[in-house]
Amino acid sequence: MRRLRKAAGLTQAELGRLTHVVSTRITQIERASGAKPTLELARALDAALEADQLLVELWPYVYREAFPDWSRAFMAHSERAVGVNQYAAHVVPGLLQTEGYARAVLSMDAMLDGQGQLEERVAARLRRQDRLGSPERPELWAILDEAVLQRPIGGLAVFHDQLAQLLDAATERHITVQVLPFEAGGHEAMGGSLTMLALPDGSEVAYTEGADYGHLIEDPPNVLRYKVIYDRLRAAALPPTMSLDMIRSAMEGDYRAAKGPSRSERRRLAQEQLQQPGGRRLRGSSRRHPRPRPRP
Numbered sequence: 106m107r108r109l110r111k112a113a114g115l116t117q118a119e120l121g122r123l124t125h126v127v128s129t130r131i132t133q134i135e136r137a138s139g140a141k142p143t144l145e146l147a148r149a150l151d152a153a154l155e156a157d158q159l160l161v162e163l164w165p166y167v168y169r170e171a172f173p174d175w176s177r178a179f180m181a182h183s184e185r186a187v188g189v190n191q192y193a194a195h196v197v198p199g200l201l202q203t204e205g206y207a208r209a210v211l212s213m214d215a216m217l218d219g220q221g222q223l224e225e226r227v228a229a230r231l232r233r234q235d236r237l238g239s240p241e242r243p244e245l246w247a248i249l250d251e252a253v254l255q256r257p258i259g260g261l262a263v264f265h266d267q268l269a270q271l272l273d274a275a276t277e278r279h280i281t282v283q284v285l286p287f288e289a290g291g292h293e294a295m296g297g298s299l300t301m302l303a304l305p306d307g308s309e310v311a312y313t314e315g316a317d318y319g320h321l322i323e324d325p326p327n328v329l330r331y332k333v334i335y336d337r338l339r340a341a342a343l344p345p346t347m348s349l350d351m352i353r354s355a356m357e358g359d360y361r362a363a364k365g366p367s368r369s370e371r372r373r374l375a376q377e378q379l380q381q382p383g384g385r386r387l388r389g390s391s392r393r394h395p396r397p398r399p400r401p
Contacts (some may be wrong), residue, residue: 209259
């Protein structure tokens with residue numbers, strides 16, 4: 106960025122004004138110190154410096170150090186995959202997460218090194234979702250274990266928004282969502298999540314992941330084993346329409362519990378109950394009528 110800025114004949118202060126940030130922010134980026142740039146800032150810098158998307162393309166590499174070594178090779182394959190098949194054992198897959206849900210999931214990492222690293226990981230995760238809306242978008246098939254629908258990560262309101270996002274995503278032709286119900290019993294992927302990636306050259310890789318580990322499988326015979334496991338999961342899962350009905354039921358049930366009746370609604374319900382035979386009216390709930398006086 107420094108070379109591009111100097112070639113454009115701009116000072117740090119001038120570039121800051123063009124991108125609506127203070128000059129010290131430009132200094133931090135050029136020195137690779139302080140908070141890392143957001144994707145929005147990378148786009149603004151790219152446009153101001155007429156970099157022809159170079160800074161935008163380099164932006165993911167800035168965030169690579171925010172992730173464990175074992176996930177970087179998988180991320181590199183994911184960036185160019187033409188097909189993504191995922192089985193999610195515990196949480197909604199990253200490509201379908203809302204920002205609030207992603208922050209809640211990533212914040213539970215026991216090895217997380219502070220708020221700054223958390224924000225880096227959230228930004229990088231959301232950035233990877235851009236592929237789903239691009240012309241080169243992959244075909245995505247996601248199988249959610251029923252446990253995913255029973256675990257309100259981030260709180261009920263965040264979880265409700267996440268389930269609503271799943272329903273919206275499933276309306277896209279290139280995205281399919283299924284639910285593997287508890288009644289399907291045990292299976293070969295119970296140890297963690299499984300992802301199968303189809304690459305442009307026709308090859309495939311598999312990736313298994315747990316809370317603090319990840320394993321990329323590239324050897325064709327072993328990849329084939331995991332492909333068979335995924336096909337079995339897909340066969341055991343509910344059909345897409347029934348799966349969306351289950352997601353919708355989980356969303357509606359959880360959100361009602363999260364909201365609860367308002368004070369006015371509670372008062373109305375209490376009034377209706379008290380007006381039943383043998384009940385009494387709430388104080389101040391209706392106009393009082395004077396008692397008739399006895400005639401002389």
